[in-house]
Amino acid sequence: MDIPRRLKISAIGLFDTELKVLQVAQAMLEHEEINSELIENNHEESAIVVLDYDSESGKQVFATMRESQVKLVFSSAQPINIKNTITLPKPIRVHTLKEILTQICRQLYDYIDKYEHNQTQASSSAQSGAAGKTQNIFLHLFDAKNNATILKLTHSSGANIYVNGQDKTLYVAGDSNILDAFIAAAAADINAQVLTADAFQQQVRGLSPLALDGELWRSGISCSQGQLLPGHQADVPVKLRSWPNFSRQGFKPEFFKVAAQMAKRAESLEALSRLTQVQLDVIIDFYNAAFALGLIESHQPQAAQPAQTRELSSQRKSLLGKLAQRLRMA
Amino acid sequence: MEVISDYIDKVTDESATQNAPVSKVIQAKLNSLLTEMIENCDDITGAMVSSSDGHAWAERLPGELDQHRFAAMSSALLALGDTMLKETMEARPKNVFLESDEGRIFVMHAGNNLLLTIFTSASAQIGMPMAYAKKTSEEISQLSQSVFAPHPG
Amino acid sequence: MNLHSDKIIFTGPVGAGKTSAIGAVSDVPPVSTDVNFSTGQECQIKDVTTVAMDYSYIQLDDGAKVHLFGTPGQQRFDFMWHILVEGGLGLVLLVNIDHPSPIAELNRYLDAFQDFIEKTGVVIGITRTGVNDQATLEDFQNCLLQRGQVYPIFEVDGRSSEDIKVLLNALLAVITS
Numbered sequence: 001m002d003i004p005r006r007l008k009i010s011a012i013g014l015f016d017t018e019l020k021v022l023q024v025a026q027a028m029l030e031h032e033e034i035n036s037e038l039i040e041n042n043h044e045e046s047a048i049v050v051l052d053y054d055s056e057s058g059k060q061v062f063a064t065m066r067e068s069q070v071k072l073v074f075s076s077a078q079p080i081n082i083k084n085t086i087t088l089p090k091p092i093r094v095h096t097l098k099e100i101l102t103q104i105c106r107q108l109y110d111y112i113d114k115y116e117h118n119q120t121q122a123s124s125s126a127q128s129g130a131a132g133k134t135q136n137i138f139l140h141l142f143d144a145k146n147n148a149t150i151l152k153l154t155h156s157s158g159a160n161i162y163v164n165g166q167d168k169t170l171y172v173a174g175d176s177n178i179l180d181a182f183i184a185a186a187a188a189d190i191n192a193q194v195l196t197a198d199a200f201q202q203q204v205r206g207l208s209p210l211a212l213d214g215e216l217w218r219s220g221i222s223c224s225q226g227q228l229l230p231g232h233q234a235d236v237p238v239k240l241r242s243w244p245n246f247s248r249q250g251f252k253p254e255f256f257k258v259a260a261q262m263a264k265r266a267e268s269l270e271a272l273s274r275l276t277q278v279q280l281d282v283i284i285d286f287y288n289a290a291f292a293l294g295l296i297e298s299h300q301p302q303a304a305q306p307a308q309t310r311e312l313s314s315q316r317k318s319l320l321g322k323l324a325q326r327l328r329m330a
Numbered sequence: 331m332e333v334i335s336d337y338i339d340k341v342t343d344e345s346a347t348q349n350a351p352v353s354k355v356i357q358a359k360l361n362s363l364l365t366e367m368i369e370n371c372d373d374i375t376g377a378m379v380s381s382s383d384g385h386a387w388a389e390r391l392p393g394e395l396d397q398h399r400f401a402a403m404s405s406a407l408l409a410l411g412d413t414m415l416k417e418t419m420e421a422r423p424k425n426v427f428l429e430s431d432e433g434r435i436f437v438m439h440a441g442n443n444l445l446l447t448i449f450t451s452a453s454a455q456i457g458m459p460m461a462y463a464k465k466t467s468e469e470i471s472q473l474s475q476s477v478f479a480p481h482p483g
Numbered sequence: 484m485n486l487h488s489d490k491i492i493f494t495g496p497v498g499a500g501k502t503s504a505i506g507a508v509s510d511v512p513p514v515s516t517d518v519n520f521s522t523g524q525e526c527q528i529k530d531v532t533t534v535a536m537d538y539s540y541i542q543l544d545d546g547a548k549v550h551l552f553g554t555p556g557q558q559r560f561d562f563m564w565h566i567l568v569e570g571g572l573g574l575v576l577l578v579n580i581d582h583p584s585p586i587a588e589l590n591r592y593l594d595a596f597q598d599f600i601e602k603t604g605v606v607i608g609i610t611r612t613g614v615n616d617q618a619t620l621e622d623f624q625n626c627l628l629q630r631g632q633v634y635p636i637f638e639v640d641g642r643s644s645e646d647i648k649v650l651l652n653a654l655l656a657v658i659t660s
Contacts, residue, residue, distance in 0.1 A: 240633055242624050247637040247649045256656035263633035264660055312659065319489055320572070322543045324655050327508075327648045382518040383532055384559055402559040406535040409516035413535075417514065443521055 005112065007036045007105055010046035013058030018074055018092050022050055025097040032098075034105040047108055048072055048101070053080070054090075068198055070104060114148060133192060137161075137182040138219035140192050141170070142229070142292050145212055150200045155182055156189040162204050166197075169209040179215060183222050213293050217249045220289025226281035228269075229288050234280065237266035241297045244290055253328065254278045258286050352387045356473065360388035363469055371462040373454035375433070378447045379440065379470055380404055392449060404447045408437045436463060441471030490550035491654065492568050493537070494596065495577035496588045497556035500610045500641025502537045504577060505551045507644040508651065509539035513553070534560060536567060564595060573654045574605040577641060578623075581615040586626050593630065604657035606650045608639040 011022055026038045043049040043061060046069075051058040053075040065071060071085045079087035086100065133143070137153065144151050144165035151163045159178045162171040172178050182190065195203070228234060240262040246255065257276045261267065269287055273280040290296050312320070352360075364377045368390055378389040380401035389397045411426040425438035433452050436459070440446040446467045450459045493501040505513045516535035537553030552567045554560070568574065576592050578585050589607070593600065609623060623636055635653035639646035 242628065242633065243635045243637075243653070245620060245637055246635075246653070247639050247646050251649075253652075256652050257660070259635065260653070260656035260660035263635075263657075316489070316572075317659070319543070319547055319549070320655055320659055322545065322547065323541065323549050324652070326541060326543060327651050327655070381521040382534070383521050384534055384557070385521065398559055399562070402534075403562065405518065406516070406555070406560060406563055409518055410535045413514060413516050443519060 005035065007034065007047040007108060008039050008042075008045055009036055009048045009050060009101070010039045010043050012043055012049060012051045012061045013055035014050065014052045014074070015055065018052060018090075021092050021094050021097060024094050025101055028094075028098045029101055029105065032102045032105075034102060034109075036101075036105065043069070048104055050074070053077070053087075066198075068201065070108070072100065072104070134187045135190075136187045136219070136223040137185065137190060138216070138223040138288070138292070139229075140190065141212065141216050141219060145216065145292070150195045150197060152193045152195050152200075152203065153182065154191045154193070155185055156191075157181065160203075162195075162200060162207070163212065164200060165212070168212040170212045170215050171204040171207040171209055173207060179218070183219050214249060216292045217244065217289045220292050221250065221252065221285045224281075224285045224288045226284055228284055229291060232287075232291070234269040234284070236298065237268050237271075238262070238287070239266040239297050240290065240295060242295045244293065244295060252282060252285065254282050255286050258283055259290075357388050359473055360470065361390070363466055363473075364388060364390045367448075367462050367466040371459055373450045373459045374448050374462060375451060376449035377463075377466075378404070380445050380447065382409070382443050382445060387444065400447075404437050404445055408439070408445055411437075436460065438463060438467055440467035441474040444470055444474050446470060489547070490552055490567075490571045491573055491575060491651070492552045492554060492571050493575045493577065494554040494564060494592060495556060496579065496582055496592075497532055498582070498611075499556065499577040499579040501553040501556070501577055502533065503641045504575070504608070504610075504639075504647050504650075505537055505539050505553050507642055507647045508541065509551055510542050511539055513537045513539040513551070515553075532557065535563060561595065568596065568599045571599070571603065573603045573658050574600060575608065575650055575654060576605055577608045577610050577639075579611040580609050580618055581611045583617060585609075585618045586622055589623060589626055590630075593632070604654055605634050606654040606657065607634055607636040608641070608646070608650050609636065610639055610641045612638050 009022075009026055011019060014022060023038060026036055029036050039046065043065065048070045049061075049065065050072045051062050051074070053059055053062060053073050054077075058073075062071065062073065067083050069084060071082075073080055073085060073087045074090055074092055075087050076090050079089075086104070088097065088100065133140075135143075140151065140153055141163060143149070144163045145168060146165070148165045149163075150165065153161045153163060155178075159181060160173045161178065161182060162173070164170070240259055243259055243263065244251070244255075254276070258272060258278055261272055261276050267275065269280060269283050272278070273283050276283075287296065360379045364379065368374050368377060376390055376392040376395075378391055378397065378400060379387045381387060382405055384402035384405035386397040386401035389400075391397060391400065407426050407428075408423070412423040415421045415423045423439065425436050428435040428437075429452075431452055434450045434454070434456075435447060436450075437445055437447045446463060448459060448463045450456075493505055495501055502513055502515055502517075515537045516533060517531035518534050520532055533553060533555045535555065538550070540548045540550045542548055549572075552571075554564050554567050574596055576589075576596075578588050578592070582588055593605070596605070607623070609620065620636075620638060627634055627636065635650075635657065637646070637649055637653070639650060641647070
């Protein structure tokens with residue numbers, strides 16, 4: 001859907017009374033710093049389509065509209081539960097309609113801003129490097145989630161993954177081995193292309209969505225290879241705010257110790273490595289993946305406090321060590 | 331393996347059953363059995379009938395004892411005792427006997443699903459209260475057969 | 484001689500899968516003190532409930548045992564909870580997500596065992612997912628966030644030894660941290 005800055009609002013099948021109400025409400029949008037115009041019977045080019053569902057023409061046009069179009073429906077009957085459709089019960093009041101139109105327009109403006117920003121990013125990175133940012137799959141997925149962008153990732157073998165950072169889903173054109181291939185791939189073998197929402201919907205038709213967080217975690221723990229996320233530092237105290245769901249998302253054996261320590265108090269990754277005797281690389285794997293899932297909170301540097309370990313007798317420690325051996329995951 | 335919805339329906343609702351797990355008619359009959367036992371045997375100072383999963387059905391308990399808590403403890407005690415006897419002696423359980431300076435408690439089966447618990451003083455003889463309790467437990471067992479329908483199998 | 488036994492306690496509401504979980508990792512089948520549910524009304528119900536405890540153990544190479552105890556689920560047996568945790572290593576709390584109010588149960592058990600948890604540690608397992616979920620994993624995580632507690636919490640199949648091992652590994656990590 002092409003959304004120009006001047007938002008076109010079209011009216012379909014409205015009766016006289018409701019049309020007059022809409023005209024007044026639309027005129028009032030100017031006071032809310034919203035630039036709009038009312039056009040009649042041209043819903044293809046409109047940002048918002050206002051329909052009267054009680055009229056034949058309103059019903060007919062509604063049935064032909066795309067899911068992605070914003071539809072404001074006047075109705076005497078039940079609300080219509082379809083994406084991007086708002087139902088206003090009759091009688092329609094000017095003030096109510098004006099408020100709703102204001103909200104919709106503001107959200108559309110936000111969407112336009114993000115869309116234009118992404119277009120700019122996509123074109124500038126296309127200019128600066130080999131077809132977009134050269135980075136591994138984890139960083140592509142992380143960027144998509146962070147920036148709420150919609151991407152198509154292509155492997156040099158031709159395999160494709162579609163990432164929707166807005167609703168946090170991921171689609172694979174093929175079987176799950178493709179994801180493994182992306183995880184194993186060198187950064188240079190992955191190409192990223194920004195898609196519009198409509199192009200995305202078309203290309204993922206028939207594919208089943210996966211949760212983006214699941215693949216973020218998997219790729220984070222596999223692809224990090226000792227590299228912290230850009231802008232993050234190993235000497236800044238961080239704390240775990242929530243444990244990852246290890247049983248379903250996967251883990252490395254050292255992660256239990258790391259998570260337990262990180263949950264207790266804020267420590268830098270370097271300090272954690274010393275405390276747990278786990279290699280910093282492995283801690284970074286955990287940190288990157290956990291951060292991507294929103295499980296890490298940063299802390300201001302604190303005055304050094306002595307690390308407190310629970311007091312256990314040497315007998316108990318030895319027993320627990322043996323139990324840990326026994327429970328070691330294959 | 332049960333269907334989950336069946337399971338949820340079957341889970342005992344604590345608040346619903348705590349106060350009235352058994353019909354008033356049955357309760358009255360149990361109360362009268364307990365009263366009769368206590369009147370006939372001076373050594374028995376208190377008694378309770380409860381279900382094996384720890385609900386109080388009828389009681390003549392001394393003082394301020396919480397019948398619900400007491401019913402739960404009786405069931406735990408007898409269940410543990412049953413398990414021990416089964417595991418160690420492959421024996422059928424008769425009862426569990428607690429002794430202290432302040433008095434004694436006996437917990438015994440009364441049919442498949444009920445327990446009879448009696449209190450005696452520390453100095454009382456064991457034989458007489460046990461005999462009365464055994465008789466009463468048999469009467470309770472007979473009564474309980476009209477309450478619990480046989481297993482559908 | 485150890486005055487306190489080396490034991491891990493499994494707790495949680497009725498039907499959460501405590502007995503299965505112990506059986507999934509123990510060296511011998513658990514001993515149970517299960518009795519039939521009763522209603523006090525006409526029909527006897529087939530279901531069983533633990534009234535005292537479940538018990539089994541893991542035998543280690545050097546002959547030492549780690550005892551595994553399951554508590555009864557129902558509130559009226561909470562005196563057993565305190566008996567069983569006394570001197571224990573840590574707590575495994577299993578909550579079945581198809582319980583009518585699983586988050587309330589999570590809160591209830593964390594409150595009931597608070598003192599023990601602070602001295603040792605707890606890991607939470609969410610069981611029976613995907614059949615009749617009355618909450619989401621996120622709901623559980625949010626509950627812990629609201630309580631200001633960062634405890635390990637995982638979706639598990641109570642009959643899967645791999646899943647129960649994940650719980651126990653996390654518990655060990657917490658106990659020794």
